[in-house]
Amino acid sequence: MTNKSIITSYIAIGTLFLGTAVFNPSYAQPSPEASVELSIEDANLTVVKQIYADFASGNIPGFVAALSEDVVWNEAENNSLAVGNPYVGPEEVMSGVMGPLMQDWSSFEVQPESFMADGNTVAMFGRYLATSASSEKQINPQVVHHYTLENGKVIRFQQYVDTLALDQAMTIDPDMEKADLPQ
Numbered sequence: 001m002t003n004k005s006i007i008t009s010y011i012a013i014g015t016l017f018l019g020t021a022v023f024n025p026s027y028a029q030p031s032p033e034a035s036v037e038l039s040i041e042d043a044n045l046t047v048v049k050q051i052y053a054d055f056a057s058g059n060i061p062g063f064v065a066a067l068s069e070d071v072v073w074n075e076a077e078n079n080s081l082a083v084g085n086p087y088v089g090p091e092e093v094m095s096g097v098m099g100p101l102m103q104d105w106s107s108f109e110v111q112p113e114s115f116m117a118d119g120n121t122v123a124m125f126g127r128y129l130a131t132s133a134s135s136e137k138q139i140n141p142q143v144v145h146h147y148t149l150e151n152g153k154v155i156r157f158q159q160y161v162d163t164l165a166l167d168q169a170m171t172i173d174p175d176m177e178k179a180d181l182p183q
Contacts, residue, residue: 071155121147
């Protein structure tokens with residue numbers, strides 16, 4: 001499957017995220033003081049910040065373009081999406097992570113708070129703000145995304161998140177179900 005067909009197949013994901021994310025556009029912009037030649041840390045930080053800008057705006061082609069053809073993507077252990085770990089390549093990331101994410105959550109925002117770069121690695125520290133499609137419960141857990149980049153592309157991704165919060169949001173309260181049933 002080509003990148004174009006991946007993008008076409010999952011372009012609807014963008015509609016889930018469009019207009020829902022809080023994003024500071026300065027994340028994706030190098031500082032005015034930046035020299036013409038960016039350090040490896042600054043270049044990688046720019047790539048990762050652009051990933052969040054693309055995700056927030058629903059620019060799925062931009063998101064996919066930041067991934068290497070053989071990216072190794074791992075969701076946090078005990079996350080329901082971790083069953084397919086590792087997802088290898090953009091097609092698996094889109095079908096195994098982003099597709100189910102769109103189905104499981106009626107809204108989903110990544111709110112970056114800070115970044116740390118060291119050589120070929122970048123970490124984003126932030127929060128998710130999401131609403132479960134099944135239970136309508138909202139969550140706001142802390143999250144860390146750890147990226148490894150090579151030649152301006154993400155080659156590895158590891159998510160760290162409060163998976164209990166994700167699981168509890170996805171669980172429908174049996175008392176609520178009974179209350180909604182006709183007597």
